[in-house]
Structures are given as C-alpha cells and as structure tokens.
Amino acid sequence: MVHRRNFLQIGSLSLGSLFTGKLFAGTAAVRKPIVISTWGEGIAANKAAWEVLRKGGRALDAVEAGVMVTESSQNCCVGLGANPDRDGYVTLDASIMDENGNCGSVAFLERIKHPISVARRVMEKTPHVMLVGSGAQQFAIAEGFPLEKPGLSDDAQRNYKNWLQKSEYKPIPNIENSGNPHAFAPRKLDNGDWNHDTIGMVALDAQGNLSGSCTTSGMAFKMRGRLGDSPIIGAGLFVDNEVGAATATGLGEEVIKICGTHLVVELMRQGLKPEEACKQAVERILRKNKYQKRDDLQVGFIAINKQGEYGGYCIQGGFNFAVCYADDHNVLIESKHFQ
Ligand code: SD4
Numbered sequence: 001m002v003h004r005r006n007f008l009q010i011g012s013l014s015l016g017s018l019f020t021g022k023l024f025a026g027t028a029a030v031r032k033p034i035v036i037s038t039w040g041e042g043i044a045a046n047k048a049a050w051e052v053l054r055k056g057g058r059a060l061d062a063v064e065a066g067v068m069v070t071e072s073s074q075n076c077c078v079g080l081g082a083n084p085d086r087d088g089y090v091t092l093d094a095s096i097m098d099e100n101g102n103c104g105s106v107a108f109l110e111r112i113k114h115p116i117s118v119a120r121r122v123m124e125k126t127p128h129v130m131l132v133g134s135g136a137q138q139f140a141i142a143e144g145f146p147l148e149k150p151g152l153s154d155d156a157q158r159n160y161k162n163w164l165q166k167s168e169y170k171p172i173p174n175i176e177n178s179g180n181p182h183a184f185a186p187r188k189l190d191n192g193d194w195n196h197d198t199i200g201m202v203a204l205d206a207q208g209n210l211s212g213s214c215t216t217s218g219m220a221f222k223m224r225g226r227l228g229d230s231p232i233i234g235a236g237l238f239v240d241n242e243v244g245a246a247t248a249t250g251l252g253e254e255v256i257k258i259c260g261t262h263l264v265v266e267l268m269r270q271g272l273k274p275e276e277a278c279k280q281a282v283e284r285i286l287r288k289n290k291y292q293k294r295d296d297l298q299v300g301f302i303a304i305n306k307q308g309e310y311g312g313y314c315i316q317g318g319f320n321f322a323v324c325y326a327d328d329h330n331v332l333i334e335s336k337h338f339q
Contacts, residue, residue, distance in 0.1 A: 029307070030208070030306070030307050030308050031204075031307065031308030031309070031325055032204045032205065032206055032208060032308045032325075033050075033053035033054070033059070033062075033203065033204055033205045033206050033308075033325065034053075034203065034204050034304060034308045034310065034323070034324070034325040035049040035050060035053060035059075035062060035063070035066065035201060035202070035203040035204075035323075035324050035325075036201070036202060036203075036302055036304055036310050036312075036321055036322065036323045036324070037049075037066060037067070037199055037200060037201035037202075037247075037302075037321060037322050038196075038198065038199055038200045038201075038247065038249045038300065038302060038319075038321050038322075039196055039198075039199060039249065039319070039320060039321065039322075040320060040322070040332055041070045041073070041078065041199055042199060042201070042321055042322030042332070043322045043330055043331075043332060044069050044070070044073070045066040045067055045069045045070050045199055045201060045322070046066060046201075046322045046323075046324035046330050047069075047324070047330060048065045048066045048068070048069045049062035049063060049065055049066030049201060049203055049324070050062070050324050050327075050330065051065070052065050052066075053203060053205055053206065054327065056205075056206045056207075057205065058205055058207075058209065058211070059098075059099065059203040059204060059205035059209050059210055059211035060096070060098045060099070060120075060209075060211040062203045062205065062211070063096065063201045063202065063203050063211050063212055063213035064096065064116055064117060064120055064213060066201045066203075066213070067094075067116050067199050067201050067213045067214075067215045068114055068116060068117065070199040070215070071113060071114050071115065071116060071215055072113070072114075074153055074155075077196060077197045077217060077220070078197060078198060078199050078215060078216060078217060079092065079113065079115075079215070079217065080092070080111070080112075080113055080148055080153070081153035081155065081156060082153075082156060082197055082217030082220075083156050083159050083160065083163075083197065083217060083220035083221065084152055084156060084160055084220075084221070085218075085221065085222050085223065085224045085226070086221045086222065086223060086224065087224045088152070088160060089110060089150075089224065090110065090152065090156065090217055091108050091109065091110055091217070091218065091224075092106070092109045092110070092112070092115040092215070092216070092217055092218075093105070093106065093107040093108070093109070093115065093215070093216050093217075093218055093227055093228060093230045093231035094106055094107075094109075094115035094116045094118070094119045094213070094214065094215035094216070094230065094231060095119055095213070095214050095215075095230060095231045095232070095233055095236060095237045096116060096119045096120050096123060096211070096212070096213045096214075096237075097123075097211060097212050097213075097233060097237055097238065097239040097245075098123070098209075098211045098239070099209035099210055099211055099239070099241040100241070101239075101240070101241070102123050102124075103123055103129055103233045103237075103239075104119045104120055104121070104122035104123025104124070104126075104128075104129060104130075105119050105122065105129060105130045105131075105231040105232070105233060106118045106119045106122060106130070106131050106132065106136040106140075106231060107130065107131075107132045107133075107136065107227045107231040108132045108133040108136070108225060108227060109132075109133070109136045109137055109140070110137060110150075111137065111147050111148045111149075111150060112136075112137060112140045112145050112146075112147070112148065113145070113146070113148055114145065115215055116213050116215045117145070118131075118136065118139065118140045118143070118145060119213075119215075119231075121139070121140075121143050122136075122139070125143070126139070129233065130231065132227075159220070160221075163220075163221050196249060196250075197216050197217045197218060197219065197220060198214065198215070198216035198217075198230055198236075198249045199214070199215060199216075200212070200213070200214040200230070200236065200237060200247025200248060200249055200302065201213050201214070201247065202237075202239070202245035202246065202247055202302065202303065202304050203245075203304075204245075204304055204306070204308050208306065209241060210239050210240075210241050210244065210245045210304070210306070211239055211245070212237045212238070212239045212245045212246075212247055213237070213247075214230045214231075214236045214237040214247050214248075215230065216228065216230040216236075218230070218252070219251075219252070227252075228252025228253070228255075228256075229248055229252035229253075229255035229256045229260065230248075230252065232256060234259045234260075234261060234262035235248065235252070235255050235256045235259060235260055235261060235262075236248050236252065236255060236260075236261060237261055238261035238262045238264070238265050239265075240265050240269070241306075242269075242306070243265055243268050243269045243305065243306060244264075244265055244268040244269075244274065244277075244303055244304055244305035244306060245265065245303065245304055246260075246261040246264035246265055246268075246274075246277070246278070246301055246302065246303035246304075247261060247301070247302055247303075248260045248261050248299065248300065248301050249299070249300050249319070250297075250298045250299035250300050250314070250315070250319075251297060251298060251299055254285045254288075254289070254297070254299050255285075255299055257285075257288065258281065258284045258285055258288065260281050260285075260299070260301060261281075261301065261303075263280075263281045263284065264277045264278055264281045264301050264303050265277075265303070267280050267281065268303065268305050273305070273309055273311060274302075274303035274304055274305055274309055274310050274311035274312075275303075275310075275311025275312065275313060275336065276311070277301075277303055277311075278300075278301035278302065278303055278311055278312055278313035279313040279336070281301050281313075282299060282300075282301065282313050282314060282315055282338065283338075285299055285315070286315065286338065297315055297316075298314065298315050298316050298318070298319065299314060299315050300312060300313070300314030300315070300319040300321075300335055301313060301314070302321045302335075308325070310323055312333070312335040312336070313335060313336055313337065314335045314336075314337045314338075315337060315338055316337055316338070317334075317337045318337075319334075319335045319337065320332050320333060320334050320335055321333055321335060
C-alpha cells in the first residue's frame, strides 16, 4: 500500500483533499473520492477501485476495475468460478452506469470472464443498453474477449454434485410454480453467512462524479434462462449524477418488482440520507410481502449520495458492505437490518 506521504507526491489533483478524504463544495463537506461495495469481497474490490480513485481517476473506471477483481476470483461465487444453473451451466449478468446516465448491461452470458467489461462495451460501442445470451457472447467475442473453456470450477462442481444429490427439484417438479417462489433464494449457511453470488459497487470520484457496477452469476441452481435484478438498470443498479447511486443484492425478483435502486435514488432525491433511503426501499419489499417473516428472504441495498455520504440496509442480519475513502480506510460494515 502506498503511504499517505507518498500519495501526496503522486499528482496534482486536489491531493490535499484526497488525503483527508474530504472536499468542500459550498459550505457542505463532501467526502470524495469514496467507493462502497457489497459483501466481504468488497474489500478486495474496493482496493482496486481505490487505486483508480486515489489518482484522480474516473469513477466509471474505478467501478469496472473493482468488480473485475471479484469476477476473477476463483474462491468467490461471482464470475466463471460460480455455481451453475440447475442444468449445470454458469450464466452471468452484469451492468454498469456512468455519470452521464449512460448504461450498458449483459445477461445470460456464458464463458466470458469479465461480463462487466462487456457491459461497458455495450454502453460505449452500441446504440443499445442490454445484450443477452448468445448475442451478448457473440458481441463479446467480436470485441476481443476470449471465449473461456466450458465447465465448472472445482468448488462449483462439488456444490452442483451435492445439490443434485439432494435433488431439491426432483420431489417437486417445477418448484417455481409450487407456491414457493423463493425456492432458490439466498440461503443462510451453517456459519450464519449468506451464500451470495453478486458484487455491486458505487463510487464518487474526485471530480464529484458518480458511477456504479454490478456483476453476478445469479442465484445458484436457478432455472436456465433466469435473470435477476443485477443486469437491469433501475433494479440492481442505478446512478443519477445529480443525486446519488445505489446497488442491490439478494433475491433479485423482489428487487425488480419495486425497481429497487431507482427507488433508493429517488428517495435520496427527496432528501433522505442513503441509509434511510435503503431502509425505505427494504420496507417497500416487506410491505409487498405483507411483512411475512421469512427466513429465506434477503435483500440488501447500499447507496452513496453526491456528498459522499453512504449507507446500507437489508432485511435480515448477515449482510455487510465495504467502505473505502482513504488509503488506510477500507472497512467492512455490518448492515442494519429488520429481522
Ligand atoms: C440475483 N441479486 O441474481 C442477485 C443475486 C445476489 O447475492 O445478489 N446474490 O438475484
């Protein structure tokens, strides 16, 4: 890690303010740059994003570089090392959004290591917002992304075998229609952690611009072809450079139903702080679910605003997010929660 003293020698852009993690706009203190991201993997991802931000780089570059770390990790449940769908294929979704309201996403993408970078190319090189399936893969290959070997990581292979052994779908064919729409929701593991498959990241750069990214393998053992919230702008990710940025994790179906991150940003526009905006979005989901206590329902939102204030909220304990705004400040925070 570069020490603060070295850091001050690096460049010319408001380094004094980068050093303290604070700037002043008018009379309000603004904390920038800052990057936050979901789950424990966010610490490593923030580190890469911070390398961009601390040099005065663009938030868009930071949020891409950050989540690429997670996509590359073989120990994580994001990216090609992740658990497959119920037919044994890893299918990936990702989205990215910049300070100008430009956005791009890919979904149901197979055998491409960095869906977030393909999403960025969709944003920057096509007239479209979203490409899916074989079309997204074809575009990625045309853009020079290597087509990786098919197959599962060792962990995923083992998990899939276990899952097949339990045959959770066999006793109840078409379990999605069995009255339990959350049959493949995130599960609480024996150690109390949630199994998760996603990283979402939002950042404010030294210029005061916001961007965000979100990348996932979706729910483990999902139906083939299922998309969650992560590739859907306004659901898994939303950025409005006038106001703030938010990203989501958890059961994507519930996030989509309330246009979750768009809601969080709109609540911040109305004056709510990031944590309160996330809380109200979570409340909206719970209200739609009639406040049923359900052990298998987890959704978490995180958000930052234009002032560099941040916050998160989730349904159940166990969700955390990583916050980085200085060389020596990259910490994991337990999200507040309802249940
Ligand atoms: C999805 N929201 O595909 C994602 C899953 C997730 O941690 O966040 N897992 O629904």
